[in-house]
Amino acid sequence: MFERFTKDARDVVGLALEEARAAGAPAVEAEHLLLALAARGDLPGVDREDVEQALGAGEVRALAAVGIARSDFDLPPAAPRRNAPRWSASAKLALHRAVGLAAARHDRRITAAHVALGVLDAREGTVPRALDAGGIERHALWRRIDGER
Amino acid sequence: MVRTAAELPDPPADPADGLAAVVALRRLADRLEDASVEHAVRQGWSLARIGEALGVTRQAVHKKHGKRLAARGLERGRD
Numbered sequence: 357m358f359e360r361f362t363k364d365a366r367d368v369v370g371l372a373l374e375e376a377r378a379a380g381a382p383a384v385e386a387e388h389l390l391l392a393l394a395a396r397g398d399l400p401g402v403d404r405e406d407v408e409q410a411l412g413a414g415e416v417r418a419l420a421a422v423g424i425a426r427s428d429f430d431l432p433p434a435a436p437r438r439n440a441p442r443w444s445a446s447a448k449l450a451l452h453r454a455v456g457l458a459a460a461r462h463d464r465r466i467t468a469a470h471v472a473l474g475v476l477d478a479r480e481g482t483v484p485r486a487l488d489a490g491g492i493e494r495h496a497l498w499r500r501i502d503g504e505r
Numbered sequence: 506m507v508r509t510a511a512e513l514p515d516p517p518a519d520p521a522d523g524l525a526a527v528v529a530l531r532r533l534a535d536r537l538e539d540a541s542v543e544h545a546v547r548q549g550w551s552l553a554r555i556g557e558a559l560g561v562t563r564q565a566v567h568k569k570h571g572k573r574l575a576a577r578g579l580e581r582g583r584d
Contacts, residue, residue: 380539380573418529421522431536435543438572485525 357451360458364468368392369451376441380434383444386483387411389451389475398468400500402492410490414482417489446482450475472501542570546579 358366371392376384391411394404416426454474458466476498478484487494517523538559545555552571553563574580 380536382535414525415529415532418522418525419533421517422526422530424526424530424533426533429533429537431540434536435539435573435577438576480521480524482525482528485521 357455360455360464361466362468364396364398365454365466365471368396368398368468368471371395372447373441376437378436380437381441382437383442384447385444386446386450386475386478386481387486389447389471390483390486393468393472393475396468398472398501399497402497406490406492407486410486410492411482413489414486418485446478450478450483453477469501473498476501539570539573542566543574543577543579546574 358369361369368389369392372384372388375388375391375395379388381388387407390399391404391407393399394402394407397403399407419426451471451474454466454470457473457477458464458470463470475483476487476494484494487497517526542555542559545558546552551563552566556563556566559566571580
């Protein structure tokens with residue numbers, strides 16, 4: 357699947373794997389792609405800290421909806437996982453959307469920008485909800501990335 | 506306090522909120538498991554006893570946590 361990815365796009369994929377591993381996550385999720393994109397500076401106006409903050413806000417909000425206060429859990433920082441994380445459905449879906457988007461635009465190579473748009477295009481899930489909770493306007497971000505391509 | 510089904514809180518009205526809560530709870534449970542398993546090993550618990558407490562086999566605990574524990578200098582034998 358990755359043969360048509362540019363070096364930058366492959367970097368995003370590799371960095372997302374590292375993000376998941378460092379966070380002790382059992383799988384690479386769409387949010388790890390988002391963190392990787394932000395860390396590389398592929399999201400104009402949004403840095404890695406903004407994304408991390410948004411993901412935290414999204415988690416607090418999701419748990420509050422069922423009456424759980426995230427602040428009640430004082431867990432130690434996650435220990436990095438040693439086993440290679442698998443690729444979750446959310447991350448695969450984002451990459452498939454990136455490929456589809458490039459095809460629809462007759463772009464031969466899949467760039468980091470395509471990956472960013474694929475991640476941002478999610479209708480449901482942790483990424484759109486976190487961006488919303490963190491006050492990051494998803495459609496405006498999409499347009500900024502699309503304009504820079 | 507025992508609550509009857511009728512007294513339990515309703516699931517969130519928006520399906521997206523209930524589903525997002527499931528994702529967040531799984532994540533929280535994973536992190537709680539990592540921290541609790543590590544704590545138990547530090548307290549001298551065997552993987553067999555940890556497995557019994559979690560309702561899984563010793564092998565399952567080893568497969569999921571073994572490498573991470575070993576990397577933190579917490580290797581347990583087959584006791």
